[in-house]
Amino acid sequence: MNQPEQAPCVVPTTALPTALRQAAVVLHLDPSGWVDVLAAGLNGLSAGLAIKEIATGRYAYASPRMAELFGCVPEGLVGRTDADVLGTDVAASLRAADATTVTLAQPHSSEHRIERDHVRHDFHVTRMLLSGGDEALGASQRYLCAIWLDVSAQRQRDAQLTLALRQLEQQQLATEALRRETQDATLRDADTGLFPNVHFDDQLRREVDLSLREHREFSMVSISIDPPTGTAQALGASARQRVVEALGRLLRDNTRAMDASCRVSDDRFTVLLSGVGLATAHSRMEGLRRQCATQIVVLDGRDFGFTVSMGVASFPHTAHTQDELLQASDTALAAAQFRGGNHVTLASIRFEGTL
Secondary structure (H helix, E strand, O other), X not given: OOOXXXXXXXXXXXXXXXXXXXXXXXXXXXXXXXXXXXXXHHHHOOEEEEEEEXXXXXXXXXXXXXXXXOOOOHHHHOOOOHHHHHOHHHHHHHXXXXXXXXXXXXXXXXXXXXXXXXXXXXXXXXXXXXXXXXXXXXXXXXXXXXXXXEOHHHHHHHHHHHXXXXXXXXXXXXXXXXXXXXXXHHHOOOOOOOEOHHHHHHHHHHHHHHHHHHOOOEEEEEEEEOOOOHHHHHHOHHHHHHHXXXXXXXXXXXXXXXXXXXXXXXXXXXXXXXXXXXXXXHHXXXXXXXXXXXXXXXXXXXXXXXXXXXXXXXXXXXXXXXXXXXXXHHHHHHHHHHXXXXXXXXXXXXXXXXX
């Protein structure tokens, strides 16, 4: 773009801050020299200094560092507007920030992103008014001083640090998850991936305590693998082992994280359904029973199936103590087995006598 024909503006000494003008008078110095002193100081901080006329938006002064930030020389910036140097889109945001400073009549900071030579630069800009002491100059000669600081490198370092911290956090979470998984694996039954009997005892005490304190219901399910028949019976212990593994997978897939599925003996399993009533527990276990009955287990190229019997009890509807709950679910399980297996039986609901 061609240079404007208008002569560059010169900042009058009256536009300088009062403190600078007073210091210049005391030291018998040329007040206009303070602009160069200030620019030199800012240059040491890699900051640019620019002063523009408020009325016209034209630059009246630009330090070498300021011109460098805009990709030109000071002579190429003085007398031009932001639109001349940076384009209308960028100039609009700069003009809005200038207007805010003028309206507030106090120093104001803003952030700007400018792309130059296909490289994006982030700037922190602080603006302040420079009002002349000579009222005869009029409002048209009021100036706006701006200090431009290129913070692109700092933003890049901040982004890299944020990324490094995020990656470190992810690594810590992964390490913690692995630690828990490893610890959890040592607590689980090797064949089924379920918790052992000792975990069941702890979880049962917890559920009873929650039920008594918060008046919430929970259910307990006793499960037993029915005696093998046909191919499973002929294949013996190896087939029994595959059935146990298959049932473990089904129990893990059909229970929530808040539930507890445990292997209490070779062929006996127990499930605690937290916050689940008797009817819902029966519905869920009936679905599990069907899955077991249709599950195909393969061993040495031969496939076979298996079934389970279940007894469902709930606290406090079918039992009022921990021991009563254990007995109620075992009694219901025995009833399911008595019916020939492959059955879900509910424990009887206890009704308190009335006076």
